[in-house]
Amino acid sequence: MSKDFTVHLKYWRQNGPDAKGFFEERTLNTVNEHMSFLEMLDVLNEELQLEGKEPVEFDYDCREGICGCCNLVINGQAHGPKGGTPTCQVHMYNYKDGDTIVIEPPRAAAFPVIKDLVVDRSAFDRIIEAGGYVSVKTGSAEEANTHPVEKHKSDTAFDYATCIGCGACVAACPNASASLFTGAKIAHLGLMPQGEVERSKRVVAMVDQMEAEGFGDCSNFGECEAVCPQEISISAIAEMRKDYVKAVFS
């Protein structure tokens, strides 16, 4: 059995989108290196509840790195210290006895705080609604392999399709831009023959929606790629830009 250790937490508290937020501090003495970051927060909430206090709200669902819910900004880094890893897969062995851990929600005008560390990411849903779909023939199922696709294209499209919509790209971008998310969605559909039909319409509608939601411009900082738990490349943004120009001149 590994020994328990102590961490000092400083976490964001906010009652609603328009309420004024503040930091609350608390020292946890029973942290174990095998705990995931979220389990450490469970321990925090247990302690708070035993004292009759309100638990800290944080977002999670699968806790196995699939769903993209658990987007926390930990010591100034989206999803914590490790690359290619969502918050739920960060384990407490990344910290040592006596560490101070500052936990903030992803901050963006387009992601209003619902409560504490939970933000409303429905702006992403509306970007998808604007054009993130493909036209398919209904009726009987198509023969498999009807559409030949080059291997490298389907691989690249798949890489972009792994986006779990966690919003770490927005959280980490100094401009709060949603270009990596939007670019990944546009590229994963646009690179495949099934997505060809709406390709031009899609890029324009999704870029417009991204802007309407109040996300900032892309300045090519590339920080989004560094924090993406799926390690999606900013090449997706290049695909979006190329598709956009094609749409304008077609």
Next chain:
Amino acid sequence: MPSFIKALKSQVGRKYVTGITGVFLMLFLIGHLGGNLTIFAGVHTFNNYTHHLENLGPLLYVIELVLAFLFIYHAVLGISIARNRKKARPESYNVYKTKGGPSHQTLASRSMAITGVIILVFLVIHIWQFKFGFGEELARYTHEGVDLPQLRARVIEAFTNPVSAFGYAFVLAMIILHLSHGFWSAFTSLGMKHGETSKKVQAAAYVFAIVLMLGFMFIPLYIFFTGGDGSLISY
């Protein structure tokens, strides 16, 4: 499909235009350095070069207008992109740290707007100093029957002053910072993928920015440290 004007105003369009205007401004700098270095090519070469520019007549105005347009459009976009930051993230982080790795978040990329504004302020002073001589008429002289402007003397005199010489060196260092990110960023804005080529382009950016600016910097510093009559300048 969006109209061309609407596309120019979109986030994607704005980024393209920052990139394209940035590329043209860099090309301008290469030409500008070439012209400037003729100051070391004998007493009359630089003045002759100035004279040829004057002789372009209306074409010179067209070139000046295009340059002014590039600078202003680039600056307006750059500043507005930086200002949008506050709107898109009204409440900033208490702690913020880059994750490194593939990130291009550096001192250079974070200070593009600051270095840009320094360049803009410098540009006004620079034109006022050398084109308009702070309001003083430019002396002229005749050489081999040609009426030449005495711009070379004005430049040499300016750079024997430490405020001018070191002021220019400082601004040129700021341009190194601007271009060490800007060069790579422009390619990225114009569709470059993030991979092996991109790494080479970033390396090229450092070389380009440093070599170009050391070229520019050599002129004021050489003149200052030789008191205006070093062997490269006085023959």
